[in-house]
Amino acid sequence: MKQITLKLPVAIILIGFFAAVGCKPKGMQTAVQGDAAVKAYVAPGKYDEFYNFVSGGFSGQMSVYGLPSGRLFRVIPVFSVDPEKGYGYSEETKPMLNTSHGFVPWDDLHHPALSTKDGIHDGRWAFGNANNTPRIARLDLKTFRTVEIIEIPNSGGNHSSPFITENTEYVVAGTRFSVPMGDKVDVPIESYKENFRGTVSFISVDPNNGNMNIAFQLMLPGVNFDLARAGKGKSHGWFFFSCYNSEQANTLLEVNASQKDKDFIMAVNWKKAEEYVKSGKGTKKTVRYAHNVYNEETHMATSEIKTEVLVLDPKELPDMVYFMPCPKSPHGCDTDPTGEYIVGSGKLAAVIPVFSFTKIQAAIEQKNFDGEFEGIPVLKYDAVLHGEVQKPGLGPLHTEFDDKGNAYTSFFVSSEIVKWRVSDLTVLDRVPTYYSIGHLCVPGGPTKKPWGKYVIAYNKITKDRYLPTGPELTQSAQLYSIDGDKMKLLLDFPTIGEPHYAEAIPAELIKPNSTKIYKLEENKNPYAALGEKNARVERKGNEVHVYMTSIRSHFVPDNIEGVKVGDVVYFHVTNLEQDWDVPHGFAVKGANNAELLIMPGETQTLMWKPERVGVFPMYCTDFCSALHQEMQGYVRVSPAGSNVPLTFSTGAKKANPAQ
Amino acid sequence: MTVMENRFRWLIAALSLCLIAILFVPIWRIDLFAPQYPEGLVMKIWHNDLKGDIEIINGLNHYIGMRHISVEMFPEFVIIKFVLFGYILLGLAVAYFGYLRGLFWYIVMTIFGGIFTLYDFYRWGYEYGHNLAEDAAIKVPGMSYQPPVIGHKRLLNFDSYSMPDVGAWILIVVVTVFFGIYFYHLWKMKKSSV
Numbered sequence: 001m002k003q004i005t006l007k008l009p010v011a012i013i014l015i016g017f018f019a020a021v022g023c024k025p026k027g028m029q030t031a032v033q034g035d036a037a038v039k040a041y042v043a044p045g046k047y048d049e050f051y052n053f054v055s056g057g058f059s060g061q062m063s064v065y066g067l068p069s070g071r072l073f074r075v076i077p078v079f080s081v082d083p084e085k086g087y088g089y090s091e092e093t094k095p096m097l098n099t100s101h102g103f104v105p106w107d108d109l110h111h112p113a114l115s116t117k118d119g120i121h122d123g124r125w126a127f128g129n130a131n132n133t134p135r136i137a138r139l140d141l142k143t144f145r146t147v148e149i150i151e152i153p154n155s156g157g158n159h160s161s162p163f164i165t166e167n168t169e170y171v172v173a174g175t176r177f178s179v180p181m182g183d184k185v186d187v188p189i190e191s192y193k194e195n196f197r198g199t200v201s202f203i204s205v206d207p208n209n210g211n212m213n214i215a216f217q218l219m220l221p222g223v224n225f226d227l228a229r230a231g232k233g234k235s236h237g238w239f240f241f242s243c244y245n246s247e248q249a250n251t252l253l254e255v256n257a258s259q260k261d262k263d264f265i266m267a268v269n270w271k272k273a274e275e276y277v278k279s280g281k282g283t284k285k286t287v288r289y290a291h292n293v294y295n296e297e298t299h300m301a302t303s304e305i306k307t308e309v310l311v312l313d314p315k316e317l318p319d320m321v322y323f324m325p326c327p328k329s330p331h332g333c334d335t336d337p338t339g340e341y342i343v344g345s346g347k348l349a350a351v352i353p354v355f356s357f358t359k360i361q362a363a364i365e366q367k368n369f370d371g372e373f374e375g376i377p378v379l380k381y382d383a384v385l386h387g388e389v390q391k392p393g394l395g396p397l398h399t400e401f402d403d404k405g406n407a408y409t410s411f412f413v414s415s416e417i418v419k420w421r422v423s424d425l426t427v428l429d430r431v432p433t434y435y436s437i438g439h440l441c442v443p444g445g446p447t448k449k450p451w452g453k454y455v456i457a458y459n460k461i462t463k464d465r466y467l468p469t470g471p472e473l474t475q476s477a478q479l480y481s482i483d484g485d486k487m488k489l490l491l492d493f494p495t496i497g498e499p500h501y502a503e504a505i506p507a508e509l510i511k512p513n514s515t516k517i518y519k520l521e522e523n524k525n526p527y528a529a530l531g532e533k534n535a536r537v538e539r540k541g542n543e544v545h546v547y548m549t550s551i552r553s554h555f556v557p558d559n560i561e562g563v564k565v566g567d568v569v570y571f572h573v574t575n576l577e578q579d580w581d582v583p584h585g586f587a588v589k590g591a592n593n594a595e596l597l598i599m600p601g602e603t604q605t606l607m608w609k610p611e612r613v614g615v616f617p618m619y620c621t622d623f624c625s626a627l628h629q630e631m632q633g634y635v636r637v638s639p640a641g642s643n644v645p646l647t648f649s650t651g652a653k654k655a656n657p658a659q
Numbered sequence: 660m661t662v663m664e665n666r667f668r669w670l671i672a673a674l675s676l677c678l679i680a681i682l683f684v685p686i687w688r689i690d691l692f693a694p695q696y697p698e699g700l701v702m703k704i705w706h707n708d709l710k711g712d713i714e715i716i717n718g719l720n721h722y723i724g725m726r727h728i729s730v731e732m733f734p735e736f737v738i739i740k741f742v743l744f745g746y747i748l749l750g751l752a753v754a755y756f757g758y759l760r761g762l763f764w765y766i767v768m769t770i771f772g773g774i775f776t777l778y779d780f781y782r783w784g785y786e787y788g789h790n791l792a793e794d795a796a797i798k799v800p801g802m803s804y805q806p807p808v809i810g811h812k813r814l815l816n817f818d819s820y821s822m823p824d825v826g827a828w829i830l831i832v833v834v835t836v837f838f839g840i841y842f843y844h845l846w847k848m849k850k851s852s853v
Contacts, residue, residue, distance in 0.1 A: 552718055579715045580698075626722060627796055 033488050039481055040491040042069040047511070050443050050504040052456065053112045053126050054477070059497030060107045062128050062139065067443070067454060067504055068479055070493025078137045078146045079107030079130045083594035087146075090596055091570065091605040092525075093294070095303035099133055099151050100288040108132045110159060111501040115205075119166040119232045119448030123509035125210050127162035127171050134158035136173055136203060138210055140296070143515045147294040150212045153287035153309050154181050154199045154219075160228040164205075166236045166448070170215065170270065173201040174225030174241050182285065192250035196222035199311075200241060202270060211293070216277050216310045218268065218321060221374035222248055224257070225266075226331055227398075232448050233339030235357040237271035240342050242326065242333035246373065258348060262325035262381065264373070265333055265344050267360060272320045273312055282312040297524040299602050315375040322364060323373050325381040326353055332398035336407065336422050337448050341386055343407060345396035352396050352409060354425060356386035387425045392418050397438060398501075400445030402452045402482055408445075410437040410457065417457060417480065419487060431487040433478055435461040442482070443504035451506055455480045455487065458499035465492055475499055516580040518601030525603035527572035532556040537648040544569045544646070550584040550598065551576040552625040554650060555618070558633030562646030565610060565639055571596075571618075574603040585621025588635065595621050610637040661759040661848065667840045668754045671762065674833045675750025681743060682706055686826030687780075689806055691716065692818045702728070703824060706743065707736040723815075724795025725787065725804060732787075735779060746772070759844050766841060769834050781808045 042048050048066025051073075056063055060080030064073045081088030081097065088097050088105060097103055107130035115125040126139040134152035139145065152158050156177030164171045178198040180187050187195045197219055204215040224245040231238035246263045249256030276282060287309050294301040314321035328346035335342050342355040362368075363383040370380045395413030402408070406428065409418050415436045419429040439458045443451035457480065462473040474494035480487045520530055529535045529547040535556040538545045544567050549556045555573075563569055573586045577600040586596040588608050596604045610616065620631035638644040663671075685703035688711075692699045700712040709730055717727045730736060746769070753761040788805025791798075804814050807821045823831065 577718070579712075579718065 032490070036488065036490045040068045040070065040479060042066065042071070047507060049507060050451070050454075051507055051510055052441070052502055052504045053114065054458070054495055054502040055109050055112055055128065055500045056496055057110065057475075057498030057500050058108050060109050060130070061497060062109060062112055062126065063496050063499075064144065065477075065493070065495070066507075067456070068490060070477065070479060070491050072496070074144055075496055076139060076144050076146065078128050078139065079104075079109055079135065079149075081105045081594075084597065086594055086596040086604060086606070089594035089606070091607055092300045092603075095301040096146060096149055096292050096294060098292055098303035099135070099290045100153075100305065101133060104133050106132075107135065109137075109497075109500075111162060112503050113162045113164045113171065113446075114503045114505055115168040115210075116164065116447055117167055119236075121444060121447055121449075121505045121509055122168075123505060123513065125168075125205075126503075127164065129158050129161035129173065131157055131159055131176065134161075134173060134175070136162045136171055136212065138205075138212060140210070141510050142513050143296065145294065145296075147296065148210065148212055149290075149292045150203060150214065151289035151291070152201050152203075152214070153289040154197075154217055154285070154311070155179075155201070160200075160225040160241050163228045163230060163239075163446075165230040165239070165270070166232045168205050168207070170202045170204055170230075170239075171212065172228055172230075172239060172241075173203065174228055174243075175199050176224055176226070178222035178224065189250050192222055193248045196248075196250070198223055198225055198243075200225060200239075200266075200268065201309075202273065212291075214289075214309055216273060216282060216312050218273070219311050219313045220266075220321070221376070223264070224253075227333050229333055229335045229342070229446065231335055231339050231357065232337070235335065235339035235342075237269065238357070239268045239270050240333050240335065241266040241268065242330035242344060244329035244331075244347075258329060262327050263329050263346075264323040264378070265326045265330055265342065265355070267322045267324060267379075269320050273317075276312055276317050276320065277310065281317055282310045284308050285311050295524075296518075297522055299518070299523070299525045299604065319364075321376050322360075323376055323378045324355060324360070324384050325370065325378060327351065332396070332409075334399040334401075334446065336401050337403070337450055339448075341422055343399040343409070345398060345409065347395055347397065347412075349396065350391070350394075352389040352392050352399075352420075353381075354386040354389065354422070355384050359386065360384045389420050389425045389427065392420065392427060393430065398440055400440055400442040400455065401450050402442055402445075403450045404452070406482075408440060408442060408455050408482070408487075410440040412436050412438060412460065417455060417487060419482070429486055431480060431489065433457040433459055434465055434476070434492070435459055435463055439499070439501040441502040441504055443506070446503070451504070453481065453483060454490075454504070455482050456502065456504070458495070458502060460498075466494060477502075517578055518599055520576065520578060520601045523574070523601055523603060525572075525574075527570075527605060528574045528603040529556075529572070530574065531576070532650075535648075535650075537562075537646055539646055542567050546571045546648075548573045548586075549576050550574070550586070550620060550631070552582065553620070553627035553631040555586075555620070555631065555633050556650040557648035558650045560634070560648045561636040561638075562644045563610060563635055563637050564642055564644075565613060565637060567610065569608045569610065569635070571606045571608065572603060573598050573606070575600050577601070582624055583622045584624050584631070586618065587621050588618040589616045597622060610635070613637055613639050661844065662757045663759055663762065663840065663844060665757075667843075668757045671837065671840065672751055672754035674836060675747050675754065677829065677833060678743060678747050678750070681826040681829055682740065684825040684829070685710065686824055688822060688824040690820045690822075692820075693816045696817075706739045706826070709733075720804070722795065722797045723802075723804060724792030724798070726790065726792075728787070732783070742772070759841065762837060762841050766834065766837050769830075769837070773830075773834075777808055784808065 050067040052065040054063045062076045077087035109128045113127045128137045134155035138148040140147045152173045155175045156179035159176035160174030162171045175198045178196040180195045199217045201217045223243045226242045228241040245257035292303040326344040327349035330344045331347045332345035363379045368383040369377045393411035393414040397410045399409045420427045437457040441456045457478040459476045462476040479491040535549045575584045575598040616635045687704040689702045703710045784805045789803045
């Protein structure tokens with residue numbers, strides 16, 4: 001009897017164990033429909049239908065995938081150095097990462113934004129935000145390169161960025177961290193309410209060349225600005241920003257910033273702001289920020305430190321900024337393709353509130369206010385609400401739209417995408433994601449013209465979806481078809497960094513414009529050697545400039561003597577190829593930075609400080625031809641003060657006429 | 660001596676003048692395709708110039724020791740213009756005098772000129788394809804790289820195609836019409852003599 005009683009708990013535990021195993025939802029992880037493979041399959045040599053620009057999160061870069069295949073095409077270095085491409089290591093690209101804090105080799109890119117014209121993708125530029133050291137980058141979609149980075153002054157972190165207006169008039173930057181600004185910055189952290197301020201910057205984009213310029217900043221109460229979307233169509237001229245921490249807490253925000261029932265979505269009438277700017281309102285504040293531009297003709301970046309910014313204060317300049325109450329720490333703040341509806345996603349809310357632009361305008365007109373917050377009017381929640389989506393799921397984050405009047409909202413906590421109809425707020429379908437989706441993307445989803453077809457989930461947790469790779473796993477995205485009534489899982493694909501937001505655009509808007517080579521006759525780099533005849537080595541004090549050329553399969557020069565310890569050697573390498581996909585690389589032994597990867601017709605410079613005597617090999621790192629392995633050379637380094645003459649050659653030796 | 664119908668004399672004059680167009684279009688083309696060049700490389704031969712992917716072709720051909728193709732390799736480029744003007748003047752003369760026999764000799768001269776040009780092209784191709792540098796990086800025993808005069812030939816990993824471009828087609832059409840005019844008159848003479 002005793003034995004039986006002892007065995008009983010064991011049996012119960014075992015039953016419980018098997019019950020648990022049996023209860024695990026069957027086939028969830030492999031719940032794909034029969035034709036999923038066909039729908040995501042792009043045959044070898046065939047092209048994908050969409051480019052997918054995916055933020056690299058803490059990698060600081062932006063990655064480019066094809067859809068529906070999920071194949072990775074390129075990782076574009078933006079805010080982090082990339083030794084593979086020499087980005088941030090070559091003399092030409094170092095200024096791109098300059099800031100008011102000096103050279104910053106890393107950042108955290110959360111959101112891409114693709115340029116639009118009349119609210120529709122035009123395929124010209126992609127923008128990306130740096131969350132840590134506040135900046136916005138512009139990428140040229142002809143070359144898939146970062147061509148401009150502007151730092152945001154008066155900001156403690158740039159999260160609600162780089163969302164754009166309908167015609168790419170402005171790209172915005174809202175502070176995730178409010179901070180003390182101006183002359184009085186050495187203040188107790190506890191004095192948050194008194195001294196900390198948030199800002200929202202409107203950065204104008206030149207419609208011809210894309211050049212960015214901080215047009216104005218709005219000085220705002222100290223809260224955390226989270227995400228944003230421009231109005232479009234009827235709401236063009238307005239911009240909406242979600243914000244949390246209206247409690248104005250400065251510590252343990254997970255508790256202290258979750259106290260109030262409602263935080264805010266901020267509505268900004270930027271046309272009104274433009275009027276104020278035009279009539280000379282606002283004050284110029286002294287600041288310091290870097291503006292870095294990459295010139296595609298000289299293949300060189302320049303960095304300029306700017307010292308002034310125009311600030312508008314909505315407390316003094318009315319009719320420009322309003323707050324709308326939004327339940328529980330709103331995160332996503334998305335406008336539908338018509339521009340009428342603004343969807344707020346309270347991270348901790350049980351409903352999704354949808355605001356109506358028409359009602360917002362009426363409420364403003366009738367001054368239907370619910371008091372004010374730090375001197376800025378707060379609109380009545382019920383007066384501006386279109387309605388609430390009931391029981392949508394747990395932890396709504398972001399919403400994208402299709403071309404049929406439907407919205408797709410991601411739910412982090414309940415790990416699913418929920419499809420609902422914007423007009424009557426009815427939930428139509430839900431599909432699980434693996435696991436815990438963050439952002440999601442419908443091609444053209446934030447524009448006036450969604451391209452539809454797919455929704456992609458960018459997940460925060462990977463766990464068992466792929467073969468394990470130790471504690472650090474790949475990041476995970478998932479492709480679903482939205483053609484029919486039901487969303488269908490088609491494909492899992494791994495991503496680099498941590499994917500936050502992403503945009504997708506039809507390949508045809510970008511592919512025909514893609515640059516194949518840089519034309520040598522357009523190469524304006526002052527250190528270019530355009531032709532082997534111009535290859536040479538020159539000494540200027542302790543600087544040695546090597547004007548080097550590379551063509552399949554040799555460098556000119558490939559033998560260099562007369563370099564001394566203590567010299568600073570600059571290898572200015574020009575790739576003389578004018579054929580598609582023939583890059584050359586350049587590396588020299590002991591270089592304390594990285595390699596160069598030089599595209600056809602391009603010139604890039606590697607600095608090298610030889611620290612010991614000897615003969616140092618250099619070679620081409622990119623397999624360029626059948627004789628790639630022969631593409632190499634030597635640099636002889638002599639002791640400081642040695643009188644070995646400066647000579648250089650390739651093939652037959654010739655003396656430097658300058659010597 | 661048989662004199663051609665007036666309308667055909669006008670046509671001959673007009674077509675002869677049409678030959679001027681050859682100065683403004685490529686005459687011949689060589690296309691090269693390889694697995695790594697699916698989009699193809701092209702060399703277009705004009706009356707006085709070479710256009711297309713010459714530098715890329717040169718870059719590839721240096722491995723097998725071929726000479727760099729350049730305009731200087733073709734002394735013919737200096738005279739082609741004058742030869743063409745000669746043919747145009749002759750054509751106008753044929754139209755002006757209107758003798759059928761004149762057209763006959765003109766056609767013979769054109770065909771001879773065409774054959775000579777192709778032979779000249781062959782000679783250049785032979786020289787270019789056989790005269791290889793001693794220190795070439797890649798030497799394939801017994802291999803030469805003479806491009807086809809016309810049509811297709813496989814050269815290592817490249818499929819090469821040599822064919823007329825717009826200029827040559829203009830010439831071919833003109834000469835074909837001349838043939839037609841000549842045979843039309845022969846046919847008419849035969850019919851009237853029956």
